[in-house]
Amino acid sequence: MANSITVDETTLLSRLNTLGDIGRDSMGVLTRLAASDSDKLGRDQFVAWLKEAGLEVRVDRIGNIFGIWNVESEVAPLMMGSHIDSVINAGIYDGCYGVLSALSVIEAMKSAGVKPDRPVIVAAFTNEEGVRFAPDMMGSLVYAGGMDVDEALATQGIDGTVLEEELDRIGYAGDLEPGAIVPSAFIEAHVEQGPLLEAEGKLMGAVANLQGIFWQKITIKGVANHAGTTPTHLRIDAGLAAAKVITFLRDLVADSDSVATVGTIKFGPNAINVIPDFAEFTVDLRDPSLSTWEHRQAALTDFLEMLEVSDGVTVQTELLARFEPVAFDETIVEMIEEGAAARQLSCQRMTSGAGHDAQMMSRICPTAMIFVPSRNGISHNPLEYTExxxxIAGAQVLLDSACRIVAA
Amino acid sequence: MANSITVDETTLLSRLNTLGDIGRDSMGVLTRLAASDSDKLGRDQFVAWLKEAGLEVRVDRIGNIFGIWNVESEVAPLMMGSHIDSVINAGIYDGCYGVLSALSVIEAMKSAGVKPDRPVIVAAFTNEEGVRFAPDMMGSLVYAGGMDVDEALATQGIDGTVLEEELDRIGYAGDLEPGAIVPSAFIEAHVEQGPLLEAEGKLMGAVANLQGIFWQKITIKGVANHAGTTPTHLRIDAGLAAAKVITFLRDLVADSDSVATVGTIKFGPNAINVIPDFAEFTVDLRDPSLSTWEHRQAALTDFLEMLEVSDGVTVQTELLARFEPVAFDETIVEMIEEGAAARQLSCQRMTSGAGHDAQMMSRICPTAMIFVPSRNGISHNPLEYTExxxxIAGAQVLLDSACRIVAA
Structure with a gap:
């Protein structure tokens, strides 16, 4: 009878706007970096809503906030949520949507008199964005046991602060041990941050897996020489070699599910009439299939070795990040698809291109995600917008899925 | 009888070192930017040597210095020389070699009792390097009528100074009108700044022509999007388009006399996980043949137009510099080759890849250049070295050529 319960649309939309107004500067720019003063204001508002909803509030040592509908049960809880920290000059949706829709789901279940067979928890994980403290997805990574909590707390921010001191300062250094509550399932609703749902004209996505993410910094060294007097055959041009890597990567992923991006680059000495002896750039390479993803990485390595021979350059690489592809829980994914179908909401099974807290939580429990469309695929930007x-459709299907999971 | 006269080797080499020690900072870094305090010290030393040699010193309005062996004659003078300003962190040869070898040539002619049929002049042109005031080769460009002297004097430097005020301040704002003395011939000796003579095992080069130089700034605009969530076919990647231009340019000039260099590049927003919406880079394209050089420029233009269609980017170009190829005077080039042969000095006819004052002087009189080898092709660098x-060989052939020209 899930379809008979609905989330409170007005409250959800109003809370998104209220939270989205916390942390704006005098120019209206929204920034709530993890463990900052504005993050504290956002957390305080969230906790106030948790208390209004009659939930028990717990904070763990890494600052993750849990609003617990603490039903007497032997069954491990259902957890839903995301994060409320933001990038610099952010939009209002991103992680906030997953957190506030989960809260709306619990409120709807409570007011409809649902009797869940287990506790139901809304979670807001610390520092998903990783802008101030690296790595990103830190709160959920620590919670899922992928990073030691003391190591994470000792992280130094780009502003020279230490996370532990900042959490303490804003009053969100809790005493719960991260991972103490192991859920039976985790569902995260999130804006897509990509153009696919809009392009397909779908209202939502059932996210079945998440791409592997490989970040590498590549440094190529050549020989600086005069741009006019050095014949082509005597050049060892680090910039040209970098350009070859960029076009190679595009050829490598063309007509496949992989994506490859060279987003940053630097030449040295960076003079108009000097052949570059130095090129440094980053590669972002993603694929949902572990084998394909690893094959692409190997192909890049082979190409770089070949370049050393063909172009006479030397190549150094530094691994910046590597998260293996994640397959979400098939049962929950199907539950999302069926929930959408039952409400005549168009839904597409899809892959997440971005990293999310759900990626970390899938290490410790069955997990899936619901995506809602991002207009023009834009996110991490004031232009971020979802209708x-x-x-509402995404929150509704989250509610329906939660009701099915907690049905005795 | 030219072979009976020789330059004073000791004096020439010693002066190169003396001038090369003027303008060093406390770390030993040599920098004599045009019209700076250290340029003044270099000029003062040069003028002192001119006076010791019994030459009449004239300075024109753009600060070019002339040491004139003022023979009574109706014939237009022979002029030799180059420049004594330097880049930042320079070597000691570059333009100084052409100036000081010309002075040694005049001294050798005088002491050998040569009776020239015309005045003989050593010239040191202002601001050949163009580091502090743009454009480069300014003194000779103004002298040859390619730039208005008042416009050049009004040039603002990278340090906010104005050239006219700086020349006045250092005492080198002369009263001679640039171009007032039109030579009958101009010869410039210079280090090669490239690897060809060393690679060929030659002692010197007879420079028969000079490449056309084309500098362009290219700005490509695409669409910034998430590196994980944007499928390849929906990307408009300004960085990839830039890489395609770089590899295209290399293909364009492969196995030809043309050279193409992309020495500078910048991406925006320059983030590892954002597809670049902006790429700005420079192109340096040179060829000794006017038609080939213009054909290459047109091919680049066509490629950029094609990119707009194929990649969906928008491309803007800005012309930074364009100097047409220069053919030097065949008679003087042959004279240099014959002079080298007469002294059993190995010599190669060649093209200059770099711009030089001789390029400007060739607009107003028959001109050629003598190159001496640069070890490892290095110049504009403390490692710049010529044996x-x-x-001595280069100065000797300059002397022999001068003697033939002024022989009655």
Whole structure:
């Protein structure tokens, strides 16, 4: 009878706007970096809503906030949520949507008199964005046991602060041990941050897996020489070698599910009439299939070795990040698809291109995600926008899925 | 009888070192930017040597210095020389070699009792390097009528100074009108700044022509999007488009006399996980043949237009510099080759890849250049080095050529 319960649309939309107004500067720019003063204000508002909803509030040592509907049960809880920290000059949706829709789901279940067979928890994980403290997805990574909590707390921020001191300062250094509550399932709703749902004209996505993410810094060294007097055959041009890597990567992933991006680059000495002896750039390479993803990485390595021979350059690489592809829980994914179908909401099974807290939580429990469309695929930007109808549809299917999971 | 006269080797080499020690900072770094305090010290030393040699010193309005052996004659003078300003962190040869070898030539002619049929002049042109004030080769460009002297004097430097005020301040704002003395011939000796003579095992080069130089700044605009969530076919990647231009340019000039260099590049927003919406880079394209050089420029233009269609990017170009190829005077080039042969000095006819004052002077009189080898092709660098024997050989052939020209 899930379809008979609905989330409170007005409250959800109003809370998104309220939270989205916390942390704006005098120019209206929204920034709530993890463990900052504005993050504290956002957390305080969230905790106030948790208390209004009659939930028990717990904070763990890494600052993750849990609003617990603490039903007497032997069954491990259902957890839903995301994060409320933001990038610099952010939009209002991103992680906030997953957190606030989960809260709306619990409120709807409570007011409809649902009797869940287990506790139901809304979670807001610390520092998903990783802008101030690296790595990103830190709160959920620590919670899922992928990073030691003391190591994470000792992280130094780009502003020279230490996370532990900052959490303490804003009053969110809790005493719960991260991972102490192991859920039976985790569902995260999130804006897509990509153009696919809009392109397909779908209201939502059932996210079945998450791409592997490989970040590498590549440094190529050549020989600086005069741009006019050095014949082509005597050049060892680090910039040209870098350009070859960029076009190689595009050829490598063309007509496949992989994506490859060279987003940063630097030449040295960077003079108009000097052949570059130095090129440094980053590679972002993703694929949902572990084998394909690893094959692409190997192909890049082979190409770089070949370049050393063909172009006479030397190549150094530094691994910046590597998260293996994640397959979400098939049962929950199907539950999301069926929930959408039952409400005549168009839904597409899809892969997440971005990293999310759900990626970490899938290490410790069955997990899936619901995506709602991002207009023009834009996120991490004030232009980030999802239509109200899509926001409500996603929250509704989250509610329906939660009801099925907690049905005795 | 030219072979009976020789330059004073000791004086020439010693002066190169003396001038090369003027303008060093406390770390030993040599920098004599045009019209700076250290340029003044270099000029003062040069003028002192001119006076010791019994030459009449004239300075024109753009600060070019002339040491004139003022023979009574109706014939237009022979002029030799180069420049004594330097880049930042320079070597000691570059333009100084052409100036000081010309002075040694005049001294050798005088002491050997040569009776020239015309005045003989050593010239040191202002601001050949163009580091502090743009454009480069300014003094000779103004002298040859390619730039208005008042416009050049009004040039603002990278340090906010104005050239006219700086020349006045250092005492080198002369009263001679640039171009007032039109030579009958101009010869410039210079270090090669490239690897060809060394690679060929030659002591010197007879420079028959000079490449056309084309500098362009290219700005490509695409669409910034998430590196994980944007499928390849929906990307408009300004960085990839830039890489395609770089590899295209290399293919364009492969196995030809043209050279193409992309020495500078910048991406925006320059983030590891954002597809670049902006790429800005420079192209340096040179060829000794006017038609080939213009054909290459047109091919680049066509490629950029094609990129707009194929990649969906928008491309803007800005012309930074364009100097047409220069053919030097065949008679003087042959004279240099014959002079080298007469002294059993190995010599190669060649093209200059770099711009030089001789390029400007060729607009107003028959001109050629003598190159001496640069070890490892290095210049504009403390590692710049030419063997003493090559320096002497080049000065000797300059002397022999001068003697033939002024023989009645």
């Amino acid at each position: 109200d109808a899509s926001l | 003493d024997a090559s320096l």
